[in-house]
Amino acid sequence: MSPAALTAMQHGLQSCGVCGLVSRPAAGQEDGRCPRCDEALRFRKPESIHRTWAFLIAAAICYVPANLLPVLTTTTAAGAESDTILQGVVLLWSPTGWPLSLIVLFASIMIPSAKILALGYLLITVQRGSAENNEQRVRLYRMVEFIGRWSMVDVFVDTFTAALVQLQPLMSVEPGPGLFFFAMVVVLTMLAVESFDPRLIWDATSSKEVLHG
């Protein structure tokens, strides 16, 4: 289990989120400035759980149209064709192109959904005051934070293709409405990760230990 430790907050001290300096809060008010790096000091990120929930729910809502609406409309002499992300995966799947297909599948479908589920799990456990699996939960958080940006790959690919393949009137590629929602999913999950304060994971543990100890 995690080693029993006191948190700075329990001692009425604030730790700087940037330089890590622990300082006494300014007299009479909570939000002062770090004497070393001038970063705004707070015991915990303000309304962390609320904000994270808000971003997460918004991301989850956007995830639905992102997968149902076409992300790319290809117009050729044979006619216009709109593909959703999943159709793109199916389209790319071929004996030679399957790695590409897998990349799209992971980056565009599995990672965003995994992020949403992971953050939801973290939020629920924090709200219920769970003290279990703290280390795993922090590892999960770090993973989510690290991997989040890679989901933008799909957005970049699509925008590049749309910009490059403009052979009017023979062929043209245009981004579909699904792409907007997909980008929103990526941005909102990143914001959710950003607004989540991982220190909350430990708060429950320390308060329990304080209570028991």
Added chain:
Amino acid sequence: MVDEHTPLPPVPSARAVVKKRARVSLVWIIPIVAAVVGAWVAVTRYMSEGPKITIIFSSAEGLEPGKTKIHYKGVDVGTITAIRLSEDHQRVVATAEMAPRTEDFLVEDTQLWVVRPRISGANITGLGTLISGAFIGMRIGSSQEEKREFIALDAPPVVSGDVAGRFFALKTGDLGSLDTGTPIFFRRLQVGQIASYQLSKDGRYFTIEIFVQTPYDQYVTPNTRFWQASGVDMQISAGGLKIETQSVLSILIGGVAFETPANGAVLPPAEPNTLFTLYNTRGEAYEPPPHNPQTYQLIFKESVRGLEPGAPVDLRGIRIGEVTEVRAQFDATNFEFSTPVTISVDPQRLGVKITDLRLGENLETIRRKLIDALVSRGLRAQLRTGNLLTGATFVGLDFFPDAKKAQVQWSQNPPELPTVKGQIEKTEDELSDVIKKLDQMPLKEIGDNLQKSLGDLDETLVTARGTLSNANKIVAPDSVQGQELDNALQEVSRAAQSLRVLADYLERHPDALIRGKTGDAK
């Protein structure tokens, strides 16, 4: 100024209130906006979703779910979304998603078909589909009843709904080279097409649906004649070679032509879907239709080779009917074969019109009387050769006043008309008569006499030769007679000369006749 250290009178301290931060974080606007946008997209999607239809094809060749479009006048109005086999594995059931607000397209008589490259006679269509792949063509019906399940046509309809015109029906026993899309000609101008054809339930004739475009449909009146203008209609007649065609196109792929007889009454345009008869040739179309034809039976004892059903029956060269049946019959009582020929005769074409029908008299009995009278005057049927090259024969009716007496056998069904032997048969009879007579001639005696005469002739010729040689001798140049003749002729010549001198002189001196010759007259 207030001194700081002055002890204050007892002042109650303010009650500390724990401030509840109950306000809802602004951050919740984000999921609300997301939800609103998502809902709006969902609603617009739903609104933009058109009706779903099912189309049954006989084959899904060239169709691809998600790619094959439904086009109406080149506008994309739907997409095939799924293709599966029917339960009995005989047909293909395709589901299509239509564009929004296409409900009023999808009515009872809307037609759908697969557009593929198609070469049919005069037209090459659907070449664009070679590149773009097949698509579904559509013709919107005019019905009000909505429909969601369609059976696709096997071939595109010939007439698209936006061309004004009218449909008519033609009835024919033989389709010939006609097909859907075969052109209809009016004065050699293509004015329409064959839309469809259907065999009647009893399999006896075809009903052809034709479409004539506006404004040419007004020339189709109730007495318009239609005929097959396929190929070349060639006739060799006493007037020479006659070739009749419509256009090069119709020679290649066939066609139907129509014309309204110019001499008839001017009638209003025919109602749509009027049924007309399709004649085989223009000539046939212009023949008056048989009116109440009478059937008769002719029994020929001779060969009827060359006589076929459809062969004409004519009276002194005027066609009055045709042969309908030719067969052989065996009479067991006298072991004889005969060939009853059934003919169908239109009495009206003879100009026979029974007008004054008296009361109590049957039309039939009047006709019988008439025919009986004609037969007693010598009306007989005869086999005649129509064409020496092909050996085609026909039945000729004519009057043979010296023919053997005969009567119409009204008891037979059909009634039997008396016949006489055919021309060829007659000629053969006469020829054999001649041969018989020749046979009876005393040829040997004739020969003997001839020989005797020839001997006499020989003698005569010898005498003649002697006479001729004598004559020869007389005219020979060195003979005495010749010399004398020469002298005589010279004398005659001299006499003529003096006569000429005398004539000249007399012309100059006519008085010399009275006064005599004067020496110095010059």
